[in-house]
Every structure is written in C-alpha cells, then in structure tokens.
Amino acid sequence: MKKESSEYYISEIKRLKAEKNAIILAHYYQTGDIQDIADFVGDSLALSQKAASNTADIILFAGVKFMAETAKILAPEKKVLLPDMMAGCSLADSCKPEDFERFLKENPGRTVISYVNTTAEIKALSDIICTSSNAIQIVESLPEDEKIIFAPDRNLGNYVLNKTGRDIVIWNGTCHVHEEFSLEAIINLKRENPDAKIIVHPECEMPVRLVADYIGSTSALLSFTKTDPGKTYIVATEAGIIHQMKKENPQKNYIPVPPRDSTCGCSECNFMKLITVKKIYDCLSSEKPEIFLDNEILLKARKPIIRMMEISEKLGL
Numbered sequence: 001m002k003k004e005s006s007e008y009y010i011s012e013i014k015r016l017k018a019e020k021n022a023i024i025l026a027h028y029y030q031t032g033d034i035q036d037i038a039d040f041v042g043d044s045l046a047l048s049q050k051a052a053s054n055t056a057d058i059i060l061f062a063g064v065k066f067m068a069e070t071a072k073i074l075a076p077e078k079k080v081l082l083p084d085m086m087a088g089c090s091l092a093d094s095c096k097p098e099d100f101e102r103f104l105k106e107n108p109g110r111t112v113i114s115y116v117n118t119t120a121e122i123k124a125l126s127d128i129i130c131t132s133s134n135a136i137q138i139v140e141s142l143p144e145d146e147k148i149i150f151a152p153d154r155n156l157g158n159y160v161l162n163k164t165g166r167d168i169v170i171w172n173g174t175c176h177v178h179e180e181f182s183l184e185a186i187i188n189l190k191r192e193n194p195d196a197k198i199i200v201h202p203e204c205e206m207p208v209r210l211v212a213d214y215i216g217s218t219s220a221l222l223s224f225t226k227t228d229p230g231k232t233y234i235v236a237t238e239a240g241i242i243h244q245m246k247k248e249n250p251q252k253n254y255i256p257v258p259p260r261d262s263t264c265g266c267s268e269c270n271f272m273k274l275i276t277v278k279k280i281y282d283c284l285s286s287e288k289p290e291i292f293l294d295n296e297i298l299l300k301a302r303k304p305i306i307r308m309m310e311i312s313e314k315l316g317l
C-alpha cells in the first residue's frame, strides 16, 4: 500500500481507533469515503444519542463544530476531537448570544426551543433543544397554551408553526444550503422525470416545501426512500445523504436539486466538506484539535439537551 494514499490513511485510522479506543461519529452530510470509515453515521438526533451512550475514550466527530460541542456536552469526561475547527455552520452563526439575549428580553414569558444547530452558548440560553427529526413532537409535548420562541432556523420554525398552530415567535436565521434550492430547477427536474417524488428537508423555503411529495428530516428522508415503492427521487437536502440512499437502495435513482446559483455548488455544505480522510488521520494521530467548553456553559447547555432526549425517548423517537 502506497504511503499517504487514501488506503494508507484508512488503514492507519482503523489502527489508531483500536489503539486509542476511539470512535468516529459521522453526519450524513460527510463525503462517502468518511461515512464508510465511521463507526456510526446518522443525523443530529441519532449522533447525540450515540455520543451519550458509548464506551469509547475518544470521540472523533466528522461533522461541524456545533455537533462536536453537543457530543462534549453529553460526554464531558471523554476527549472530543474535530478534525477542522473551521467547520462551522452558517445557521449557528446567524444566532449570536448577545443578539439572542436581547431577543429573549423582547419576547418574555416564552419557552425557548432551539434547534441543535446552535452554539453551546445559545443552548445554555434555551429550555429545550430539538432537531429536525423531533421539532414538531417537542413543540406538541408542551401544553397547548404555552408560548414559544423557536430559533434559529426560520424555515423550520415556519414549518413547525404551520404543522402545530402554536403561538411561536421565530428567530430569523437560515442555512445557506437549504435556503438556496432552486424551485425552477425542481419543476424542470419533475418535468423531465414525471414519476419522480420530490423529497424535501423542512429547512427549505416555503415554495420548495409546497411542491414536496414528502417533507422530513435527513433520516426521515432516508427511511422514506427505503419504504416508499417509488423508483426515482428529487432530493432537496444536502447531497451527502445520497451516498446512504444509494447504499440502502442501489436500484433506485436519486437526483440532487441544484442551488439557484449553480456555479457555487451550494447543495453541498462547504463547512461539512472541510473534513477529509487525511484530516481525520492527522487529528486521530495528534489528538488535536480538541473541543473545550467553559464548564458553566457546558452544564447550562446540558439541561435542554437532556430534556430533548428524555422527551424523544418517551415518544420512542
């Protein structure tokens, strides 16, 4: 095997994982080669559940920073590594703690539900965390007259508001990937593939959600393509999920929706794609960069995440 080839890095990663009792948790939006070397691949909810229940000494997170922070919050005794600290999230960045504190003061007396795609500081200011897999159920688990703040994704917030009819004030944040899908391209793809089903993530804008045959979180979209009798899917979420869809059902066709500006390649999350196999190898060898959090923030951020996990467990999610 040639030194510094991808086979070399993959075999070294396997050796280092065993030697250091480390596991790799990878998000569905990682590239296929990374998903294939991970011990567990999932969406934010499943990855949080896995981070909280494993026997490894080291968790290497192949994803973005808020996910690695969530793993550290749930497993503070473990070493949590992120191969590239620049792997941020435009959605998490759209909600700064000082602005959010002001927003909370302007909207008092509301229960604060924050999406997992937030920094540890925002989680520490929240009452319950949710993911796109459980957002509707988390809102519905509260008494009907409870007033709610939902942050930071305005599209997911609107989707939850429409589904539940609850009194919700929504923070005005967006994800640069899901905000950019081209409705025109979806309509053209549907014209070319009339039997295809349009499957959409709830972080997409309302016009894109309105043409969907099915709306769901990343893992819900994956399950849908497994159980649905259809053969072709027009997929409006980050294109990395198509790797798992093809693995699970190779005989079906999956067409990624391009962004409005097709020159920018935004249907891929450029933060997620900062992680590479080589960076995972370097990170596991040096055990750096490591996630460190202020202990007070960690303890405050833990409560709303645990509350989400308890509600999810009770509901069998």
Ligand code: SF4
Residues within 6 Å of the ligand: 029, 064, 088, 089, 090, 091, 092, 117, 175, 176, 177, 178, 238, 269, 270, 271, 272
């Ligand atoms: S896809 Fe959007 S929400 Fe997810 S990590 Fe990338 S920027 Fe953040």
